[in-house]
Amino acid sequence: MKISCGTDIIEIERIKSCIENIGDKFLNTIYTEKEIEYCESRRAHKYQHYAARFAAKEAIFKAVSTRYGTLSNWKDFEVLNDENGKPKVFINANIPSLEDIDISISHCKLYAVANVIAIYKEN
Numbered sequence: 001m002k003i004s005c006g007t008d009i010i011e012i013e014r015i016k017s018c019i020e021n022i023g024d025k026f027l028n029t030i031y032t033e034k035e036i037e038y039c040e041s042r043r044a045h046k047y048q049h050y051a052a053r054f055a056a057k058e059a060i061f062k063a064v065s066t067r068y069g070t071l072s073n074w075k076d077f078e079v080l081n082d083e084n085g086k087p088k089v090f091i092n093a094n095i096p097s098l099e100d101i102d103i104s105i106s107h108c109k110l111y112a113v114a115n116v117i118a119i120y121k122e123n
């Protein structure tokens with residue numbers, strides 16, 4: 001087994017600005033339908049949740065980049081929450097030997113952060 005970590009931090013305001021200025025084109029490039037549904041359900045705090053998922057995808061990319069390549073599709077990785085609120089990464093890409101990805105997310109008024117651990121079956 002081999003593990004690889006990734007982390008990312010982002011200003012909430014940056015994502016809010018992209019959503020306000022680029023709108024659906026930005027949302028549909030970065031987020032899956034279920035991710036958008038989740039963030040929109042958070043109403044007043046939705047930008048924190050959008051930013052958290054952006055940070056999550058950047059952190060995931062850092063953890064898998066050596067096996068994933070440089071051409072990325074943001075929707076290859078979907079971040080959804082279980083019934084307790086714990087986030088889980090669903091992988092829609094074929095990445096050799098990748099067994100699982102674990103993730104932790106946090107956000108406040110200004111920033112969102114994500115930490116990721118990718119687990120591979122072999123070296």
Ligand SMILES: CC(C)(COP(=O)(O)OP(=O)(O)OC[C@H]1O[C@@H](n2cnc3c(N)ncnc32)[C@H](O)[C@@H]1OP(=O)(O)O)[C@@H](O)C(=O)NCCC(=O)NCCS
Nearest residue numbers: 048049050052053080081084085086087104105106107108
């Ligand atoms: C769930 C909890 C940890 C979230 O912490 P918070 O400071 O309110 O909020 P943060 O911004 O740091 O984290 C929010 C993220 O936590 C994650 N989260 C929520 N519930 C979770 C859970 N059960 N397990 C893991 N992660 C969880 C989510 O990813 C959420 O972001 P998202 O909704 O955008 O996906 C907190 O509400 C809680 O329940 N604390 C209780 C801790 C406790 O009981 N401590 C004593 C025993 S150790």
